[in-house]
Amino acid sequence: MIDKLQMFIALAQARHFGRAAEAMGVTQPTLSSAIKQLEAELGVLLVVRGSRYGGLTPEGKRTLDWARRITGDARMLKDEMRAARSGVAGDLRLAVIPTALAAISPLTARFAAAHPGVRLTIVSAPSTEIAAALENHGADAGVTYLGGEPLGRVVTVPLYEESYALVLREDAPLAGRASLGWAELPDLPLALLTPDMQNRRIIAGHLGSAGLAPRPRIETNSTLALIAHVLTGEWATILPQDAVAPFLGTGRLRAVPLTGPDARHPVGLIAPRRAPQAPVVEALLEAAAEGAR
Template structure:
């Protein structure tokens, strides 16, 4: 089997669409189809259920897809190790980050990018479920996600900081001058929150349920930027992690009030496939992340912003 044919097949596994898979590989759809037919001849069985469009993989196709992903990952590991011997650490890292961790991505990626000019990174916004799946299926090399709210499988983690929560609300509203706010006071507010499929929202829903509350958000979105935009545009409130202040600050005309009673926090960290040997790029990222003091940096930022 040719590695490029396996790469095309793995692309189909990511895209689940012939046209998009071909475009991702910079080939024509006919070239992709020919490669799959060649693989089917070598396996001796159909690999894809299709009519005019992609429908699904056959049982044989799913087995080959798993092997293709592992073989391509092993080839990438070989390239990294040989490249490191010749010219230092080089390669491409793909990192998925939950939206609420995106504000601190630069703190995690910058040390590695500065130390190794030959390294490239792609950072995409993903749900926690998508990060787990992306690591399982070798679409990602690392993720930034919650460590203690939902189970992680087959991964190892580097804790980075504990996410605490702030009520971001108009400065001329009922919380003006307050040092803290209680979760029980949030229900009547015109809230903007993330959508229920996001783990941050599931965390908030768990706290609301614990308090016997049923908030009815006026706006829901899967974009932190959309939350920020909505709050700048009117008298809206939201619950955001304190790390949000690192990149966005407090929107004009608003204040950030720590939420207490109960005091809740959740651990955010870097997650990596639990594999051996560890790819050199992944090992370098893990080492760089382990040396960070994000908790102290974020706490100091919050203190400075509130002065």
């Protein structure tokens, strides 16, 4: 049944029989047959069918929750037995807020060196999606803000605190300043992260406290896209200093710290509070605790 549940999850994610079959490495008839067999075993219809995929039935939506739990537990069992036999190995899926993607490299490098048998998959996601991914077994762990929004039933390891800077091209008028107060920010053409990102909401809050309203001319969910637009000289952005640090070595960018207040927000590793914990997740939590700053 595990294989059938995995195919059902793939179909729910792809919302297309052909794409789901391709993702599972099987033919479309094989996947369709597995879904029909699963429906027969459970005695309910899971998928609305017509000329194409029509979504999940109410029973299908409930089954999807169970499928994620069951396949997640099965994966944890395999990982635990593999760890008992030959050490920590397998796959680790890590969902990370965009502003932390650059900052987590010390953690992932330390973890990878200690556990060469583990393959890491790192994806960028808003904080709200990270919490949902942990709940439905879409990710094994996440890196996100530890304050401000509900995290659910998780264990946490603080990693660092975000502080913010106005990011400009080196020849911009304000690039030579040692620091700037939030209230000093002029009416610059800004590029910012999209409103669904917690970082954007944090920045909007600080600007609002300074009597300013963010009016970005460009919005994106990619910090790399923000940097690329700043490098044209037409825009500025506000980012955590850890997020922009890897780009400062070129000499073409300046990050002017924002003060008054010197706002700081904790970022950390989170994982579902489960017993037993998956070996790869337990190892990652240990690596995070060792290197927390």
